[in-house]
Amino acid sequence: MKILVTVKRVSDPEAKLKIKPDGSWIQTEGVKFVVNPFDEIAVEEALRIKEKHTGEVVVVSVGDKVVTEQIRAALAMGADRGIFVNYTGAYDSFDIATILQKIVEQEKPDIIILGKQAVDDDMGAAGYMLAELLGYPQAAFASKVEISDDKKKAKVTREIDGGLEVKEVELPCVITADLRLNTPRYASLPNIMKAKQKPIKEFTVDALGVTVKPHLIVKKLTEPPKRKGGVKVESVQELVNKLKNEAKVI
Amino acid sequence: MGNIVIICEQKNGELVKQSLSAVKAGIDTAKATSSKSFLLLIGNGLDKAKESASHLGADGVLVVEDAALASYTAEAYAIAAAEVIKSQQANLVLATTSAFSKDLLPRLAAKLRAGMVSDILSIKTDAGKISGFTRAMWAGSVVADVEVNADIIVATVRGTAFPHAVKVDTSSQIIPVSVKIDPGTLKSKSLEIIEHKSSRPQLTDASIVVSGGRGLKGPEGFKTIEQLADLLGAAIGASRAAVDAGWVPNDLQVGQTGKIVAPNLYIAVGISGAIQHLAGMKDSKTIVAINKDPDAPIFQVADYGLVADFAKAVPELIEEIKKVK
Numbered sequence: 001m002k003i004l005v006t007v008k009r010v011s012d013p014e015a016k017l018k019i020k021p022d023g024s025w026i027q028t029e030g031v032k033f034v035v036n037p038f039d040e041i042a043v044e045e046a047l048r049i050k051e052k053h054t055g056e057v058v059v060v061s062v063g064d065k066v067v068t069e070q071i072r073a074a075l076a077m078g079a080d081r082g083i084f085v086n087y088t089g090a091y092d093s094f095d096i097a098t099i100l101q102k103i104v105e106q107e108k109p110d111i112i113i114l115g116k117q118a119v120d121d122d123m124g125a126a127g128y129m130l131a132e133l134l135g136y137p138q139a140a141f142a143s144k145v146e147i148s149d150d151k152k153k154a155k156v157t158r159e160i161d162g163g164l165e166v167k168e169v170e171l172p173c174v175i176t177a178d179l180r181l182n183t184p185r186y187a188s189l190p191n192i193m194k195a196k197q198k199p200i201k202e203f204t205v206d207a208l209g210v211t212v213k214p215h216l217i218v219k220k221l222t223e224p225p226k227r228k229g230g231v232k233v234e235s236v237q238e239l240v241n242k243l244k245n246e247a248k249v250i
Numbered sequence: 251m252g253n254i255v256i257i258c259e260q261k262n263g264e265l266v267k268q269s270l271s272a273v274k275a276g277i278d279t280a281k282a283t284s285s286k287s288f289l290l291l292i293g294n295g296l297d298k299a300k301e302s303a304s305h306l307g308a309d310g311v312l313v314v315e316d317a318a319l320a321s322y323t324a325e326a327y328a329i330a331a332a333e334v335i336k337s338q339q340a341n342l343v344l345a346t347t348s349a350f351s352k353d354l355l356p357r358l359a360a361k362l363r364a365g366m367v368s369d370i371l372s373i374k375t376d377a378g379k380i381s382g383f384t385r386a387m388w389a390g391s392v393v394a395d396v397e398v399n400a401d402i403i404v405a406t407v408r409g410t411a412f413p414h415a416v417k418v419d420t421s422s423q424i425i426p427v428s429v430k431i432d433p434g435t436l437k438s439k440s441l442e443i444i445e446h447k448s449s450r451p452q453l454t455d456a457s458i459v460v461s462g463g464r465g466l467k468g469p470e471g472f473k474t475i476e477q478l479a480d481l482l483g484a485a486i487g488a489s490r491a492a493v494d495a496g497w498v499p500n501d502l503q504v505g506q507t508g509k510i511v512a513p514n515l516y517i518a519v520g521i522s523g524a525i526q527h528l529a530g531m532k533d534s535k536t537i538v539a540i541n542k543d544p545d546a547p548i549f550q551v552a553d554y555g556l557v558a559d560f561a562k563a564v565p566e567l568i569e570e571i572k573k574v575k
Binding site for chain 2: 011013017019026038092093094097116117119120121122123124125126127128129130131132133136137138139140141143155158159160161162163164165166167168169170173178179180215216217218219220221222223224227229230231232233235236237239240242243244247249250
């Protein structure tokens, strides 16, 4: 089976972020960048499917040359080869879906796995847009993926409001990874070394025949109003007294 | 300006309460832009949902009922919604952020070649036109002013950022729309819904939420805070750590990648307060934190902090609340 998996380069979720003085974006100097945690889960799932059913895992990322670091990180986890789409301008989820559509048309994977959202823009849209553009079924927020013996279908358990749904999708399909799908492996040192030799094919958006034209434009970033911490109470009695008489919430 | 279509979520034929936030956002935006607002219901056997939807003050309730739509799939619902939206010449499509809309709306947006914006906090209008939106990014550490340049805009609406539409005496016209869905072409089907049954209020509807985290040390710890929740008529929430550990079901996770809540009272027990968790609850009116680590970041947002071991403090709290209730 061929599995295509996407990785986005995002600022470390633990990093303390500052907005640029002109509000145009966040300050990126000194900020560590990592693979979007949901994409790491997607890579892990792709590797597990490959280990069980044999095949190939291809990892793709879009952006500046630096995103090859995140492709290498996925290769070090065990992915077989990379695709780097070199594009440095602004884009939105639909642009990414359009670029990925072209990659899928070339690669013809059986399964495409993406993180359910990127933890920087929190949009959570590209995977489902891609599924629609390809006319593929989608299984969002996966917490368990089982491929049928004939490799024609996937049974996916999805995290939904109020519980779980088991959805059956025909292959090829798009799956988005939720937190409980798996725990991503660490790349071992030998695998990190090996990853340096693995091929990464580079494309420009022009070569793919895509015109990037974002609908969504971020105009300005501001800090949300800060919530002020209140008081520490000394006892449960004091807490209940304050909740009843001051906050009037019980 | 064209029409506004608000996709309402229904569960077992009943309108999901969370949808009322998007309804309110849509109706208000219709007024500000001199356009019309239509609610859209998709499914089968929708009599109850139609009745509720018809009393919310919209200009009409569009209903697609079909046996092929009896159980939800993004594939089938996107086809139905796209047909209706095209025939209505809508240029704004809204739904309250939920597992349903996060699955459906991006697919729908791509089908319509629309511009998509997720989890908006506000809709800005200027001279009778939509001029932009605000939305949170980076786990709520940033608020972004965004513009969407497209003939159709599809947006999910953060439930806690908009009040609920309230019941009105007038009734909106019910407009049945027939859409052909060929189940043979869908390539997907819902096999089973495994419901996490609970007699407590829904996390996103509750006026009080009691949440537990890693500090509760296990499912037994949750039993303790469940007693507190039941005394207060509260919903139970959890941090990611507690859900990952399997102590509570997944849909109780509060935070950036789980549910966003803003109840009157949020009691965080044994939760350290990572930014990803704060993103899901920091708009609560009153926040109480109980944690034995005095340096836990949760205390920086809590109105009332109690440095204590939950195993001792929560039973005491239950007794004290019983005294004053």
